Structure formats: structure tokens, C-alpha cells
Amino acid sequence: MPPRLYLDHAATTPILPVAAEAVARGMSAWANPSSPHSEGRAARAALEEARRTIGSAYGWRGETLLTSGASEALGIALTRATPPRRLISSVEHDAVIRAAPAADVVPVDSLGVLDLNALKMLLAGDGALVAVQWANSETGVRQPIAAIADIVHAAGGLLLVDAAQMPPGVDGTVAEQADFVTLSAHKRGGPPGIGALLVRDLATLTPTGGQERGYRGGTENLPGALGYAAALREPEDVAGMALLRARLDDAIVRSGGVVVAPQAERHPAIGSYRLPGLAAATQLIRFDMAGIAVSAGSACSSGSMKPSHVLGAMGWDVAASREVIRVSFGRGTSAADVDRFVAEWRSVARSARGLDLLGAA
Numbered sequence: 001m002p003p004r005l006y007l008d009h010a011a012t013t014p015i016l017p018v019a020a021e022a023v024a025r026g027m028s029a030w031a032n033p034s035s036p037h038s039e040g041r042a043a044r045a046a047l048e049e050a051r052r053t054i055g056s057a058y059g060w061r062g063e064t065l066l067t068s069g070a071s072e073a074l075g076i077a078l079t080r081a082t083p084p085r086r087l088i089s090s091v092e093h094d095a096v097i098r099a100a101p102a103a104d105v106v107p108v109d110s111l112g113v114l115d116l117n118a119l120k121m122l123l124a125g126d127g128a129l130v131a132v133q134w135a136n137s138e139t140g141v142r143q144p145i146a147a148i149a150d151i152v153h154a155a156g157g158l159l160l161v162d163a164a165q166m167p168p169g170v171d172g173t174v175a176e177q178a179d180f181v182t183l184s185a186h187k188r189g190g191p192p193g194i195g196a197l198l199v200r201d202l203a204t205l206t207p208t209g210g211q212e213r214g215y216r217g218g219t220e221n222l223p224g225a226l227g228y229a230a231a232l233r234e235p236e237d238v239a240g241m242a243l244l245r246a247r248l249d250d251a252i253v254r255s256g257g258v259v260v261a262p263q264a265e266r267h268p269a270i271g272s273y274r275l276p277g278l279a280a281a282t283q284l285i286r287f288d289m290a291g292i293a294v295s296a297g298s299a300c301s302s303g304s305m306k307p308s309h310v311l312g313a314m315g316w317d318v319a320a321s322r323e324v325i326r327v328s329f330g331r332g333t334s335a336a337d338v339d340r341f342v343a344e345w346r347s348v349a350r351s352a353r354g355l356d357l358l359g360a361a
Helices: 016-026 040-056 070-080 096-099 116-123 145-156 174-178 222-231 238-254 280-289 311-314 334-359
Strands: 063-067 086-089 104-106 129-133 160-164 180-184 195-199 270-274 323-330
Touching: 016 222, 040 063, 040 116, 040 195, 040 222, 063 070, 063 270, 070 096, 070 160, 070 180, 070 195, 104 323, 129 145, 145 160, 145 270, 145 334, 238 270, 238 334, 280 323, 280 334
Parallel strands: 086 104, 086 129, 129 160, 160 180
Antiparallel strands: 063 195, 180 195, 270 323
16 A cells, blocks of 8 residues: 555645754743743744744745734734725635625636726725735635735735745745735644734734734744744745646646636646546545545635635536545655546546446436
């Protein structure tokens, strides 16, 4: 029996050894970074070094507020940014929808890309905080951040980019033009329970007191911050992942499957695929039994039976959207791994077509 194959890195990617070692060091030398004694000051110095590493990995020149993850960072920005209105795209992560239930929704086209004309109309007249995901966590579709930023800023608004899925060094536009950026360590090989909210100007965010410059309460997670910083120092082969995804796209099409939004600019390591005639839940069971871990939709929503709101916003009907799975790569994914998945996909597809034939008979 071959070892299990993990292809769900968009949900979370395994903690890198260097990150785990950094967490262990932080725990062995633990002291409260807010304490005034020598041990506390040493912890504070280590925390601030980690903070600088996290921000600089993304080319950020503003403030870096450490959080428990991207969901909390999104909640802080969406509930406490100074603009009076909120706009979100129709394909945002569930954490955005929960944090801004009264937001105006900007539609997307059939590829999942924001409708820029609709954005202009919704922004007309006053400023707003506009939230967009750099790359959709279900489909991998990337948004045109530069064009969105121009429209938002021309209307006097602020731009919040959910960059939890964005590897460092991939898109300098985000650091140059976003006003807020949310990050998550466990998507990049760091530990769970740590993330960041990058803020260009703290005056655009209402403080609440406590730690993190007065913008978040609670004892700082020094071990987590050290682990996150250590993970970001390890390079990711983004170009190599893009080649693997192109290899998988091609194989899926040749095997009778459907690639979601193939014409769109997409995340190099995330692809969504439809196997017509077989429910995603059944596919996941088949792949899991074959030793392969994939998912259906984002990890925060794949446990529910609701159809994907992302695919629905792109014009997919419910039946088709229920046949879509997501495959995502990490640092250790190889061409052989892709080929193994494709072989199993073809086996699953043959079984599905056989069932169709039996039903027709």
C-alpha cells in the first residue's frame, strides 16, 4: 500500500520542521512579552523580530498586528475599519460573510472575477471598505487587485485583501495598494493559531485597548509568532506548483472532467475540477479509500451539505456544483503525485460512467 497522498494544502499545509523547532524554542524560553522584567523584555524583543519578519516577507511598510489567524484578522478589519459602509464580493470566504452580514455584495462574472463596473456603481457617492480575496480558496481564481484598488481609492474607500492563500513574493501589488491585508500561518507551513492583520494606517482602524498597539486584547502568542516567522523564511516553489497545476488541468480535461474557470488567472497551487455524474462527497470517499486527501470547497464550508455559494455566484447550477472537488499542492508535491491522483481520478470516472450505463439499462 503506497503512503497517503495529501493534496489539501489550501485547507492547511503541514507544519515545517523549522517552524515546529521555532515554536518549541519559544515555549522553552517562554515569558509574557508585556511583562517589564528581563525575561519579559527578552520575549518582547523576540516577538518584535518575528513581527518584522512577517511584515517584510510581504513587502509591507505599515503596521503588522498579530492575531489568532486570518478569520480574526478579517473580523477586526470588517468591524472596526473607519469607513461607514462595507462591500464584499459574492465569492468571499465564509469568515467575511459572517463578519459583515449587512455588506453590499458586488457580483462576479462567470470566471469568478469581480465585476468592476458594478463595483464603481456601488461605490458611487461615498467611501467604503471593500473586501476581496486575493485568490479564491475554492477555485483558485485571482482578483485584479491593482484595478480594484484604483477604483476603491478613487471613490475615497479602503481596500481589504484576504491574502491567506497568497505565498510571499508573488504579487507586489497587494503590498503597494491594499490598506488592510489578512494572513494565516498554517497556510504557509507555520503553526495554527497565529496570523496577522497588516494595516497601512492605524488611524483607519478603531482601537479597543490591550495588546497589539491597543488593537487586540490578550497575551501575545510568542511561540506561534516565532513559528510563523520561521516558516516564511522557507521559500516556496510557486513556478513549479504552477507547472504541476497545468499538468493536472490538462489530464483532467483529457479524462473527461471539467476545469473550473480555466481561462481565469488562478492560484498556482489550487485547482477545482468537476467529474460529471458523481457527487463530490462520493468522490472524496473514493479518493480517501485510495489514500488521497482532497476536499470539496473550502475547509470552513466543506463539512456542510450546502451547495457552494462561490460556484453559484459564478452561474453554476446546484447539481453541477455538487460534483466539484478541490485539489491543492504544497512544498512537497511532485509530478509523480499528480500522476497518481490522475490515475485514481480516471478509475473513479470509469466507475461513475459504468453506474450511468447500468442506470440507463
